[in-house]
Every structure is written in structure tokens, then in C-alpha cells.
Amino acid sequence: MNAPLSSAEQGSLSASARQAQVVQALQPHLPAHALIWHDEDTVPYECDGLTAYRQRPLVVALPETEAQVAAVLKACHGLGVPVVARGAGTGLSGGAMPHALGVTMSLAKFNRIVKIDPVSRTAVVQCGVRNLAISEAAAPFNLYYAPDPSSQIACTIGGNVAENSGGVHCLKYGLTLHNVLRVRGFTAEGEPIEFGSEALDCAGLDLLALVIGSEGMLAVTTEVTVKLVPKPQLARCIMASFDDVRKAGDAVAAVIAAGIIPAGLEMMDKPMTAAVEDFVRAGYDLDAAAILLCESDGTPEEVEEEIGRMTEVLRRCGATAIACSENEDERLRFWSGRKNAFPASGRISPDYMCLDSTIPRKRLADILLAIQQMEIKYGLRCCNVFHAGDGNLHPLVLFDANDPDELHRCELFGADILETSVAMGGTVSGEHGVGVEKLNSMCVQFTAAENEQMFGVKRAFDPAGLLNPGKVIPTLSRCAEYGKQVFRAGQAMPFADLPRF
Amino acid sequence: MTTTALDEIVERIRAAAADRATLSIRGGNTKAFYGEAAHGAALETAALAGITSYEPSELVVTVGAGTPLAELEALLAGQGQCLPFEPPRFAGGGTVGGMIAAGLSGPARASVGAVRDYLLGLTLVNGRGEVLVFGGQVMKNVAGYDVSRVLAGSMGALGLVAQASLKVLPVAPAEATLDFACGQADALRLLNEWGGRPLPLNASVWRLRDGVGVLSLRLRGAVAAVEAACAQLGGERQDAERAAAGWQALRDQQHPWFSAGAAALWRLSVPQTAPVLDLDGAPLVEWHGGQRWYLAPPGESHRVRAAARAAGGHATLFRPAAGARHEARFDALSAPLERIHRALLNEFDPDAVFDRGRLLPATTTAH
Numbered sequence: 001m002n003a004p005l006s007s008a009e010q011g012s013l014s015a016s017a018r019q020a021q022v023v024q025a026l027q028p029h030l031p032a033h034a035l036i037w038h039d040e041d042t043v044p045y046e047c048d049g050l051t052a053y054r055q056r057p058l059v060v061a062l063p064e065t066e067a068q069v070a071a072v073l074k075a076c077h078g079l080g081v082p083v084v085a086r087g088a089g090t091g092l093s094g095g096a097m098p099h100a101l102g103v104t105m106s107l108a109k110f111n112r113i114v115k116i117d118p119v120s121r122t123a124v125v126q127c128g129v130r131n132l133a134i135s136e137a138a139a140p141f142n143l144y145y146a147p148d149p150s151s152q153i154a155c156t157i158g159g160n161v162a163e164n165s166g167g168v169h170c171l172k173y174g175l176t177l178h179n180v181l182r183v184r185g186f187t188a189e190g191e192p193i194e195f196g197s198e199a200l201d202c203a204g205l206d207l208l209a210l211v212i213g214s215e216g217m218l219a220v221t222t223e224v225t226v227k228l229v230p231k232p233q234l235a236r237c238i239m240a241s242f243d244d245v246r247k248a249g250d251a252v253a254a255v256i257a258a259g260i261i262p263a264g265l266e267m268m269d270k271p272m273t274a275a276v277e278d279f280v281r282a283g284y285d286l287d288a289a290a291i292l293l294c295e296s297d298g299t300p301e302e303v304e305e306e307i308g309r310m311t312e313v314l315r316r317c318g319a320t321a322i323a324c325s326e327n328e329d330e331r332l333r334f335w336s337g338r339k340n341a342f343p344a345s346g347r348i349s350p351d352y353m354c355l356d357s358t359i360p361r362k363r364l365a366d367i368l369l370a371i372q373q374m375e376i377k378y379g380l381r382c383c384n385v386f387h388a389g390d391g392n393l394h395p396l397v398l399f400d401a402n403d404p405d406e407l408h409r410c411e412l413f414g415a416d417i418l419e420t421s422v423a424m425g426g427t428v429s430g431e432h433g434v435g436v437e438k439l440n441s442m443c444v445q446f447t448a449a450e451n452e453q454m455f456g457v458k459r460a461f462d463p464a465g466l467l468n469p470g471k472v473i474p475t476l477s478r479c480a481e482y483g484k485q486v487f488r489a490g491q492a493m494p495f496a497d498l499p500r501f
Numbered sequence: 502m503t504t505t506a507l508d509e510i511v512e513r514i515r516a517a518a519a520d521r522a523t524l525s526i527r528g529g530n531t532k533a534f535y536g537e538a539a540h541g542a543a544l545e546t547a548a549l550a551g552i553t554s555y556e557p558s559e560l561v562v563t564v565g566a567g568t569p570l571a572e573l574e575a576l577l578a579g580q581g582q583c584l585p586f587e588p589p590r591f592a593g594g595g596t597v598g599g600m601i602a603a604g605l606s607g608p609a610r611a612s613v614g615a616v617r618d619y620l621l622g623l624t625l626v627n628g629r630g631e632v633l634v635f636g637g638q639v640m641k642n643v644a645g646y647d648v649s650r651v652l653a654g655s656m657g658a659l660g661l662v663a664q665a666s667l668k669v670l671p672v673a674p675a676e677a678t679l680d681f682a683c684g685q686a687d688a689l690r691l692l693n694e695w696g697g698r699p700l701p702l703n704a705s706v707w708r709l710r711d712g713v714g715v716l717s718l719r720l721r722g723a724v725a726a727v728e729a730a731c732a733q734l735g736g737e738r739q740d741a742e743r744a745a746a747g748w749q750a751l752r753d754q755q756h757p758w759f760s761a762g763a764a765a766l767w768r769l770s771v772p773q774t775a776p777v778l779d780l781d782g783a784p785l786v787e788w789h790g791g792q793r794w795y796l797a798p799p800g801e802s803h804r805v806r807a808a809a810r811a812a813g814g815h816a817t818l819f820r821p822a823a824g825a826r827h828e829a830r831f832d833a834l835s836a837p838l839e840r841i842h843r844a845l846l847n848e849f850d851p852d853a854v855f856d857r858g859r860l861l862p863a864t865t866t867a868h
Contacts, residue, residue, distance in 0.1 A: 119693050120774040143697065164643050175641065177650075178618050193837045198772040199814035200611060200791045201654070203832040204842055204861070206604070209617055209650035213643050230699040257558035259581060259671035299699060301725030358639040360559050390640035430641035438644070445644055449631045454646050456848030460841055472645060 018101060019058050022081055026061055026103070029071035034062040034109075045104050048089040048096040049151075052353075052401070053436055057084070057098030064109045066192070066222050073190035073220065076103055077466060083188070084468050085216045087128060087159035090151045092354060093435030095162060095215045095471055102469075107158055110222055113137050121228045122181065122198065127158025127221045131165075134226060143228035146173035149431070150339060158221045164213030166431040168264045168338070171389035172297075173229065175431075177212045182225035188462040198225060210457065215433050216468040218461040232297035235263060236307055237334045240319040241288035245269065248290035249365030251317035252388045255294065256361065258313050260306060264295035265389030266338050269368060272345075272383035272396070276337035279344035284337055285321055290368075292319075292388065293334055341385040341396070349381070349398035353410050357421035358430035361391045370420050371395055378413040380406065392430035393421070419444050434472045442472070443479035447486055451479070506548035507632065507663055513544060514661070515630035518852040525856040526657040528567060528596030532603050534820050536656050536859045537830050546598045549663050554638075557582055561621060561638045563666040566598025573597055582669045585613040590753045598662050604654025607752040608704035608719070611773065611788035613670075617653035623665040625652065628850025638666045656860035659849040673703075673721035675728070678744035679736030681716040683707075685777050685786065688716040692789040693774055695734070701726045706751055707786040708758055714783075719748060751787070758785050764796035765822040767805050771814030778808045799825035806832060829862065 013021065023037055036042060037059045047054045058081075063069045076083050082102030089096055098104045110126035113133065117123070118141035123134050131152040135144040148167035149155055155165070160176045161183055173179070182196040196208035211218050242248035248267060255262060268276070268284075268291045277284045284291060294314065296306040307324060314322055325331035337344070345352045359367050368384060375382050381398045395417055399410040418428045418441040428434070428441040442451065454473045458465065479485045517524050523541030533539065549567035557580040564573055570590060577583050587607030588600040601623070606615040622636025625648075636642055636649035652662055683691065688707040695702055701722030707714060718736065720727045731738060739747075750756040759766065769778065773790035785794040797805055799822045809816035815832040834842060839861075846857050 117774075118697055120772060121693075121697055141697065164647070166641050171640065174614070174618070177647070178614060187837055191837050193835070197813060197815070199770040200773075200788060201604075201615065201770050201815075203815045203817070204834050204838060205659075205845065206617055206651050206654055207838065207841065209647055209653075213647050218646075230697055232699055253558040256560060259674070261670065298723065299726050299729055301729050302723040305723050305725045358637075358641050360556075360561075360638060362556065362559060387641070392639075392641045425637070426639055427637050427642040427644045429644045430639070431643055433643050434645065442645060447633070450633045450635065451645075453627060453631070453633055453849070454648065457646050457648065457845065460844035460848050463844070 015058065015101065022059050022076070022079065022103060025075040025079055026059065026072060029075060030061060030063060030068055034064060034068070036060045036062075045086065045089070045098060045106065048086070048091040048094060050092055050094040050097070050435065050437055053094045053097050055098045055100055057104035058101055060104045060106060062106045062109060066186075069105070069107075069220060069222055070186055070190040070192065072103065072105060073186050073188065077189050077464065080464065080466065082466050082469050083220070085158070085220045087156035087162070088130070088154050090155045091159060091163060091435065092356070092432040093429070093437040095433050095435035095468070097436055099469065105220070107156075107222065110158070114223065116141065116228075118143060120198070122225055123228055124223065124225050125157055126223055127161070128156050131155050131157060131160055138228045139231075141228075142231050144231050145226050146179055146229050147176050150342070157224050157226065161212055161221050161224055162214065162216045163431065163433045166387070166390075166392070168266060168387060171265060171387075172261050172263045177209060179227045180208070180212060180224060181227060183208060183211055183221050184223040185219045185221040187219055188464060188467045193219060195219070196225075213433075215435065215472050217458055217472060218467065220467065232263070234300050234303050235295055235297035235331060236303050237264070237325045237331045238294045238307065238310055238314065239323045239334050240292045240294065240314045241285040241321040242290045242292070242318065243288065243320050244318075245290045245368045246365035247318045248292055249362075249368070251292060251314055251319065252364055253361050254313050254317050255310060256389070258309060260309055260313070262294050262310065262389060263297040264293065265387075266293040267291070267364070267386040267388035268338060268341070269384040271381065272341060272385050273337070275348050275383055276340055276344040279347060280336045280340050282333045282337045288320065293338055338385060341383070341394070345383055345396045345398065349400070351399050351401040353397045353399065353414055354432075355393065355395045355397070355414055355417050356429050356432040357418050357426055358390070358392045359421050359424045359426035361388070363424045363426070364388060364391065367393060367420065367424060371417060374413055374416055378409045378416075380409055380413055382413070387430070390430070391426065393417075415441065436471060439472075439474045439478060440482045440484075442474045443482050443484050444486055448476055448479065451476070503548070507626075509548070510544065510661060510663070511626055511630045511632065514626055514628065514854055517854045518628060518630065521852060522854070523856055524854055525859070526598070526602065526661050528599035528602075529569065529594040531590070531592045531595040532599055535603055537862055539856055539859055541856045544661065546596060546661065549598070552576060553664060559638070560640075560669055561666055562669055563638060563664060564597050565664050566596060566601070566662045568597045570595045570597055570600055577669055578672070581672050583672050584619065584667065585670045586610055586615055586619060587752050588616060597665060601653050601662050601665055602655060602657045608706065608748055608787055611791050612703045615653070617650045619668045620650050620653050621666040621668055623649045623652060624663040625660045626663055627660040628852055628854040632663070636666065640668065657855055658846055658857040658860040660855065675722060675724040675726075676741070677720045677727050677731050678739040678741075678748070679718045679720070679731065679734060680739055681718070681736045682713060683716055684714045685783065688714065688786065689774075689777070689790045691716065696773070696789055700730045700734070702789070704748065705787065705789050709783045717744075717747070719744070759794070762796065763822055764798055765801070765818060765825065766820040767795045767797055768817040768819040769793040769795060769805070769809040769814060770817070771809060771812040775812035775814065778812060780805060780808050794819075798822070802828045831860075
């Protein structure tokens with residue numbers, strides 16, 4: 001539906017003839033090993049971290065230099081062939097799912113750290129460098145890269161830029177957007193381009209803010225300059241138990257209302273706690289209805305002061321038990337369960353679907369209670385981990401994909417959570433992106449005119465619509481088919497002047 | 502913000518689109534000096550005033566674009582919260598919409614971020630008169646493109662911001678200002694060195710005072726952290742009240758340095774580690790080295806821009822010298838960036854209703 005090729009173009013060539021044509025066009029620009037198209041070789045690229053959606057690409061290109069990236073883009077642009085850029089493929093929304101008639105461009109070979117500059121506290125890295133590798137390289141200077149998505153051991157900075165990734169520390173340290181100074185890359189036409197700079201702003205519009213989080217649809221990123229920040233001297237974590245989810249939700253709001261910005265503020269419900277305790281044996285309170293992890297970092301004096309204030313607030317909010325990490329081992333143990341929520345869920349269920357909506361903090365308990373009702377309605381279990389501090393939910397709906405009815409109920413369950421989140425004043429994706437997974441939900445969050453304006457942004461960067469087409473923004477017809485399209489009171493309907501019926 | 506007020510604005514925009522007329526969006530008109538000259542009939546946002554919602558525990562305020570900035574800041578202060586990026590107010594009377602459209606940030610910018618970093622979502626009226634909502638009231642939101650943030654600093658060229666949701670933060674429990682007597686090069690070295698240490702840095706300014714270089718450093722954070730940093734860094738601790746007044750004057754450019762003579766005022770945005778620039782006169786240095794103000798006689802445009810570019814940054818003719826002939830205010834864009842800019846303007850405002858020349862003159866020469 002969002003396919004960029006006209007039906008005439010598609011119809012004029014069979015897929016295999018198109019493949020031959022693309023291979024021939026790319027061969028002069030790439031070493032033989034950097035161009036693959038046989039089915040058995042392209043299988044590993046057929047999905048990203050969202051394995052439920054699969055598509056074999058026409059061709060996979062693995063450029064090693066920026067010149068090769070430019071050449072691949074130019075050749076594809078000349079032929080009108082879509083290009084899907086891909087990092088480590090850890091994304092959770094199908095943002096890197098291939099296009100059936102397109103080239104998947106793996107940037108895995110761009111894995112060089114170009115420069116760590118302790119004086120300017122910046123790192124210049126190629127797009128395929130892993131998130132954690134940046135912090136590891138900066139560690140000798142007592143610096144690190146702050147955004148820490150749970151997949152940081154594997155995910156790449158290029159992917160982080162595409163998704164505007166967050167992590168458990170983004171309440172205090174910000175998202176990718178707040179920690180990237182400059183993105184270097186190529187337009188859909190293969191023209192080199194830079195967004196942002198090593199200064200704090202640029203002439204003209206802030207296109208860097210638009211490119212970050214655009215899921216590879218506006219430009220191809222090859223090099224990123226990130227900010228590094230001093231490593232806090234100390235971090236300590238409080239683990240607090242609550243016998244009621246509403247009390248836990250209120251405690252989250254109370255911590256913020258007290259003027260505290262914790263380095264991390266996470267929540268797990270009872271089923272999630274049971275699942276992770278079984279997996280990591282961290283000593284979690286299995287009787288608690290919800291557990292909060294609340295972290296403070298900074299100088300030892302600062303942390304002591306803040307831990308005192310946090311403890312007081314949590315106690316006042318009715319915490320039934322409070323433990324504070326006394327050393328780094330203990331702190332990491334407190335976090336081990338939270339960090340392993342996904343694999344722990346994988347152990348208790350054949351499949352799980354992870355959601356990623358965000359709601360205003362004050363609605364935490366409301367959404368948890370609503371999800372409990374949905375468990376009954378759809379006959380499926382759900383474990384919940386929340387980045388509570390920023391209202392970002394990760395409900396994990398457990399199901400068995402081999403049972404078509406369970407899969408169907410799971411999809412309805414997920415859509416219900418997203419729509420409820422929007423109704424509570426939230427958004428369908430906090431950090432995982434829309435990709436292909438949440439295209440329908442975009443119809444619920446945005447009006448037709450809003451989606452059309454986003455298509456306009458896409459056209460401004462990529463007039464031919466060749467970079468990762470079909471992702472993020474739903475077409476009008478898709479929303480019509482889904483049967484849901486939001487109209488806002490007091491706002492113009494699309495084509496409001498058009499007579500209807 | 503009432504629906505009627507918004508409806509009237511939508512009508513004006515639609516009528517202008519039909520008549521091929523140009524509208525110049527105007528809030529408090531306190532930054533008329535900034536950017537290229539305005540053209541077209543004024544489209545006032547004053548009627549879009551009012552706080553839509555504010556919940557301190559959510560750290561979010563949603564406010565109409567015509568709301569006076571002073572009103573918003575007073576509201577936040579009443580709850581012990583603030584806009585940490587300290588938008589400059591210049592003469593006073595400015596609005597929230599103007600703050601977003603100009604995209605300017607004050608002394609704390611290098612440590613805490615800019616307007617765009619605190620902009621969570623907004624209601625926009627585009628050149629077709631469509632009322633569009635992007636972003637939201639939550640901290641994390643990757644549903645669709647982050648359209649709202651590109652409005653920060655867009656100078657009214659993409660559309661009219663009717664309402665915005667801003668992230669706010671608690672006022673830091675402690676603050677201290679330390680003065681150090683040192684030259685510009687030493688100040689830059691010290692700032693970059695301190696930046697690599699876990700210190701509660703918040704703002705800095707270096708300038709000549711009676712011919713002697715003085716670096717003022719503002720610390721903000723937990724009481725313990727500020728006290729520990731004061732002990733560690735030395736310097737001369739300033740009287741709190743006087744220091745606060747000084748930072749205020751700097752934020753609003755009421756500081757005497759900015760009113761020195763008939764020269765043009767240039768804003769150079771460069772990497773914080775850029776060395777002392779090869780330009781005449783002593784600058785006023787903010788943002789831990791990232792923002793350098795220069796006063797230059799008319800006709801120095803080329804030299805100033807070249808110096809900024811050589812350092813990896815850009816230069817803005819912030820206030821031209823009185824009576825000087827027209828010179829471009831902003832640096833020219835690279836060819837691919839300029840193409841995307843023009844295409845974006847056409848997508849948001851196909852009939853060029855909004856005065857885009859304020860941001861991007863009709864013809865520019867790319868370097």
C-alpha cells in the first residue's frame with residue numbers, strides 16, 4: 001500500500017528479472033562478497049527483532065566505505081529501487097524489515113570508532129558501532145555515552161539514531177536526541193549530507209531533530225558524533241515493595257513531585273517479578289503487588305542526600321519494604337531482573353509480544369488495572385515492566401504463536417493496550433518505534449491530515465520515496481481498512497469542504 | 502486558548518492562502534530585530550493565551566502560544582519548577598510562541614539543553630489552515646516523525662504554533678557563582694577540563710571587566726554537590742543576590758557589554774573546544790565556550806563568518822549596526838540542506854502564506 005513503485009513499473013518486470021537488474025547495477029560498485037541475493041544467503045536479513053514479520057529482500061548489499069554507500073544509493077535511485085538500511089537488526093517494531101522489491105543495505109561493516117575526544121567529551125563513531133562499545137571506549141577517560149537501551153550490548157548507534165532510543169536512564173540523561181550532536185550520511189539520491197554539527201546549533205531548521213527517530217526514512221546515517229558525559233562517582237539503587245499497584249503508581253508521581261529526578265525509576269508487577277526471580281534469583285519480594293527500583297547517582301554527598309529524600313517519599317507512600325544497595329554488586333543484582341525481563345518472559349511462555357506505549361505518569365495504576373481486565377477479556381497472561389519515571393510501559397503479552405487463535409487474541413490485546421494508552425493521553429510508541437508493527441495504531445493517534453503532513457516531510461527529504469518506504473506512516477487507505485481514524489474535536493477534518501453522501 | 506481564537510486564525514490563514522497574501526506571525530514582538538526583516542500583514546497570537554494544563558508531578562505544562570513568557574515562568578516558580586534553558590526575554594513581554602519560534606536559549610544551554618530539548622509536543626496550524634497535533638505530553642514518544650521539535654527555531658516559516666507542551670524541571674536546591682581572574686584561552690581550557698568531571702556546572706561567562714579577563718561559573722544542583730564543587734574549584738564565591746542579577750542581565754542581554762557602541766552584534770556558535778578565534782576585540786563567551794559574542798564594525802561579515810566556519814561552527818548577525826546596509830543574518834546552507842529546507846517549507850505551506858524570508862531569504866549563495 002505504501003509501495004513506492006507504480007504498478008506499471010512493478011508489472012513490467014518479474015521479481016527475478018528485477019533482481020538480476022539490481023545485481024547488475026550494483027556489481028560494479030561492490031566487492032563480490034558484499035553483494036548477496038541467493039535465498040539461502042539473504043534469509044538472515046528477513047526480519048529484525050520483531051520476528052513475527054518476515055520478508056526476504058531482493059538483494060542485500062554490505063558496503064564497506066562511504067563511497068560504496070553513495071554508489072549503491074545512486075544506482076538504486078536511478079532504478080527506482082527501495083533501500084532499507086539496517087544496523088544490528090535488534091529493533092522491535094520491524095523498522096528494518098526488508099522490502100520485497102528492495103535492497104537491504106547492511107551497515108554492519110561501519111564498525112570503527114573514529115575518535116574519542118576526552119577534551120570536547122565527544123565520540124565520533126561509524127554507524128555500526130555498538131552502543132555499549134562507545135561507553136567501553138570512553139571508560140578510560142571516566143566518560144560514557146548515556147542512553148542505554150536494554151539491547152545496548154548488540155544494538156548500533158545508527159539504529160539508535162533511527163529509533164531515538166532511550167533506556168533506563170533517560171529520565172535524567174535524555175534520549176538519543178539529547179545526546180547526539182551530528183549525523184553524517186547520505187540522501188536517498190546518494191548525496192553526502194550532514195545534520196547538526198559539533199557546535200550546539202546550526203543555521204536553518206533543526207533537521208537533526210527530525211532525522212533522529214525517523215526510522216531510516218529520511219537519510220542513511222553513516223557516522224555519528226555523540227556527547228560523552230562524566231561517569232557518576234557513585235550510583236545506589238533503592239528497591240521498594242508495595243502491596244498495591246495504585247500505591248506504587250502514586251509513589252512514582254510523589255518522587256517526581258518532591259523535586260527529585262532519579263537516574264532510573266522502574267516498576268515491575270507481580271507476575272513479572274515472579275518470572276525474573278525464577279530466572280536471576282536476585283531476591284525480589286515475591287509477595288509485592290509491585291516493585292519499584294529507584295536509582296540515584298552523582299557524588300557520594302549528592303547520592304546520600306538524594307537517597308535519604310527518596311526513602312522518605314517511598315515510605316510515606318506506603319512501601320512495605322525498602323532495601324538500598326550497599327555496594328555495586330548489590331546494585332547490579334537489583335537491576336539484573338529488570339534487565340532480564342525479556343529473556344525471563346521467553347522462559348515462561350513459547351512467545352511473547354512486547355508493547356511500548358507511554359502514558360502520563362499519574363495513569364500508571366490505571367493502565368495496570370486496565371491491563372488486568374484485558375487479561376480476562378482476551379484470556380491471555382501479561383507481565384509488566386515499566387520505565388515508570390517516564391511513563392513508558394513494556395507489557396509483555398504471553399501467547400503461543402502456533403495457536404492461531406492465541407496469536408489473534410494477542411494482537412487484539414496489544415491494540416487494546418495501545419488505544420487505551422492514547423485515550424489516557426499517551427502515545428503508541430515510547431522508544432521501540434512504529435516500523436511496520438504499529439502502522440495501524442498510528443491511525444488511532446494521528447488524524448489523516450497529520451499523517452499526510454508526515455508524508456510531506458518524507459517527500460521533502462526523499463522525493464522518490466525510496467528510503468525504507470511503507471514504514472512509520474500509515475496511508476489513508478490503510479487507516480480506512482483498519483476502520484479507525486481519529487478526528488479531533490475542534491479541528492479540521494481532512495477534506496472538510498468536500499461534500500459527503 | 503479558545504476554540505474561537507483558533508478558528509479565527511485558521512480563517513485568516515485560509516484567506517491569505519486564497520489571496521496569495523503573506524502573513525507574519527507575531528507574539529510579543531520583542532524579537533523583531535532577530536532574523537531577516539519581516540514581511541506581510543501581522544498575524545497576532547495574543548488571543549491564543551492561557552495555561553491549558555499544568556501538573557507539577559508530570560513535569561509538563563501545556564500552554565497557549567500567546568501566553569506571556571513571564572506569566573508561564575511565574576506559574577512554574579510558584580511550584581518550585583522552571584524552564585531550565587532560560588529563554589532570553591530581551592525587552593520583556595515576549596510569548597511562549599515567540600520563544601519556540603526563535604529557538605533561543607540562555608546561559609544554562611550548554612549544560613541543560615535548548616528549547617527543542619524541552620519541547621514535547623505542539624498544535625500547529627500549517628499553511629493550508631489545517632490544525633495538526635504532533636508529539637504529546639509525555640517524555641518518550643517515537644510515534645511518527647518528531648515534527649514538533651523542528652518548529653523550535655523555525656522563525657514562523659513552517660506554520661503557526663498554537664499551543665505547546667513543555668517539559669519543566671524542579672529548580673535546583675542549591676546554586677553558587679564563582680569568579681576566576683583569567684584570560685580567554687585559560688578560561689576555555691578550564692571549562693573543557695571541568696566539563697569532563699562530575700561537577701554540577703550550569704552556566705559560564707567570560708568577558709573583560711575593566712580590561713581584566715574574568716570567568717564566572719554558575720553551579721546548580723544538590724546542596725552537597727554544589728558545596729563540594731565550590732571547595733574543589735576555588736575561585737571567588739560571589740554574593741548570591743548580585744550574582745543572580747548578573748545572570749539575569751546576561752540572559753536578557755541587558756548586560757552593559759551588549760550595549761557597547763554602534764557596532765554589529767555577532768553570535769558565533771562553535772564547538773566548545775574551539776580555540777580563541779582570530780577576530781578583533783574581546784568576545785563575551787558563554788555556553789562553556791560554545792557561544793561567543795563579538796562586536797564588529799559593519800563590513801566585517803565575511804571575516805566573522807569565515808572565523809566561525811573555520812572553527813566548525815556558524816555565525817549569526819544578531820543585531821546589525823544602526824544604519825548599516827543590509828547583510829544576510831544567517832549563514833548560507835549547503836546545497837542539499839537548502840534543497841530540503843525549501844521542500845519542507847513547500848510541504849508545510851504550499852502557498853507561502855507564512856513569511857519564510859525571515860528564516861531563509863529568497864536567494865542565498867551556498868558555500
